[in-house]
Amino acid sequence: MSDPRQYFTFADNGEPLQLDCGRSFGPVTLAYETWGRLNAEKSNVILILHAFSGDSHVASHDETDLEANGPGWWEAMVGPGKGIDTEKYFVLCSNILGSCSGSTGPSSINPDTGKPYGLDFPVVTIRDMVNAQKILLDFLGINSLYAVVGGSVGGMQVLQWCISYPEMVRTAIPLATTMRHSALCIAFNEVARQAIMTDPKWQQGKYPEDDPPELGLAVARMIGHITYLSDEAMHRKFGRRLQERDDLSFRFESDFQVESYLNYQGTKFVRRFDANSLLYITKASDYFDLNKEGDPTINRLAGTATRFLVISFTSDWLYPTYQSRELVQALKRNGCDVSFCEIHADCGHDAFLLPDDRLINLISGFLSGAASNE
């Protein structure tokens, strides 16, 4: 098995996906992966929602897959005997709508033109992504989720799942996320988008596959990487250490390790991610707001039986703890069953992705507890 993904295509038969922007769209393909076995009652499904640049490869499936496709983005958390135990649970993750790792997005071929959609792809929302996932679950015959789990943009999807399909979700674990994208987050996303859209190679999104706006995309990724770390983590990881030199260059080269690291991350990203997908997914997160004045969507959770575990990290300044507290307060105000934990971690927003026994134990404990307290 070299490609561990499965593909499900829908909305290709005259029943297109209705999007928040008002457009009807199809066909849609979702790439997904599964781990573990679905039990007879179909009651052991855990849906994992990935973050901005993630994909369906949450964890490797076996030794061969590990060798071929590398570890997954949550390898430390998901697997046999791990925090999300694939011997107990049937784990599912699909690449989000608008992305570029197997699911339909702006780099997919528009069947009407035979060329990539580019900006003809519709601006999708977090809710559109969730609605597409729901159609995949219908196809798989799954109508109950033991848990939905995800961090960052994945956490937004967790919350949207609870609101759109409350009867399906038994437990929900939103990590390092928010119920409304802040001005600061919108600002960083907009600068990242501008870095891409001002690259002449972007060409209004019509760049050829083999000649993307790689310099703009690299700068956008560098901005992202700074926001995923923290002052403390950067100090610990890099400090002012020089990169393979004994003294300052007095030239415009990478003097410091942190510069070299960012440039490396930017360049590496270009090889695996589509510039237009960055535009679309950042826009989707910017549009995310469950706490609109006048009609807060979050209030639709009143009376839900879903049990929540909200997790934040002390040094996450992109989605700081106070935003998780606001979420917890909104959930409590609506009578929801909610636990909250702030984990002390110096590694910034990235903390939710990094191996951490406290996080692993917290999630596995909550999942077990939810079963026993039936």
Added chain:
Amino acid sequence: MSDPRQYFTFADNGEPLQLDCGRSFGPVTLAYETWGRLNAEKSNVILILHAFSGDSHVASHDETDLEANGPGWWEAMVGPGKGIDTEKYFVLCSNILGSCSGSTGPSSINPDTGKPYGLDFPVVTIRDMVNAQKILLDFLGINSLYAVVGGSVGGMQVLQWCISYPEMVRTAIPLATTMRHSALCIAFNEVARQAIMTDPKWQQGKYPEDDPPELGLAVARMIGHITYLSDEAMHRKFGRRLQERDDLSFRFESDFQVESYLNYQGTKFVRRFDANSLLYITKASDYFDLNKEGDPTINRLAGTATRFLVISFTSDWLYPTYQSRELVQALKRNGCDVSFCEIHADCGHDAFLLPDDRLINLISGFLSGAASNE
């Protein structure tokens, strides 16, 4: 008077400026402005050091100047009867070496070629900037500074002044600054530089004056602007308010006010600042480190008679309070006379530039006290 600046040129007579990079450089012109009157003893001089994109125009000189050149960047602080009272003090500010507002920098004409220096301009340091200012003071016959005052990159110059010319500095007020540029700050600066250097119009720094890499420079400025604000300030100023529209666009336009604000700031900056100067000044601040392991330069302040007032701001995450505390501790360790104040302000790094009675009173009180405690 349409141009309030005066110009002093030196190192044009066979005695070039010796730079930290090892090069000898000249000629050098510094543009400067003064306010108030030098007293007979020449003992009432306050040297103000400007931040990254600042200039010599600290405050307007009179109504005509205000109309012609607008308010200065510290209009609220400097003037007759203000915090830095130009009826008592002779205030001086020069545009820094490497900048583009009248002083010699990469956009100046290289007399050897008749073209702008571009990257042939030497990579200068904070110390080089201070050494150039010292030559200006020598020219003006000033050998004692009642105070040196500056925030951010200006604060670095304050500290460098105290170290390089301790016998000249009676009091020093570094605001919102650090004694060593952190990995986080280097990271943001490097992304800003990359945004410029990846703009094809940059052309290795050889762009024509009328066709600069304006898109890259605008992105760099947008990054800067985010770091000068704070999460709280952005929430208060912009929140998720839409920009001249009633609903989301579902297009890649500026939906939110914060996006529109950043794009406006980016575009505006292009009209007044040189892209290469941004490269040089960010590099100078990245190189700034008075606390090198093994031989901390800050220790040379042991025994100095200079009195320090260190000021930080609670929501400044570029030069957070803990970095000012580290500076205060280093000064105390060296037996320096130091006062420290952290001002509660939600507006981020920009706080030091904004009108604030607490800051004005703090500075004017410290300056008066320094006189009375002679």
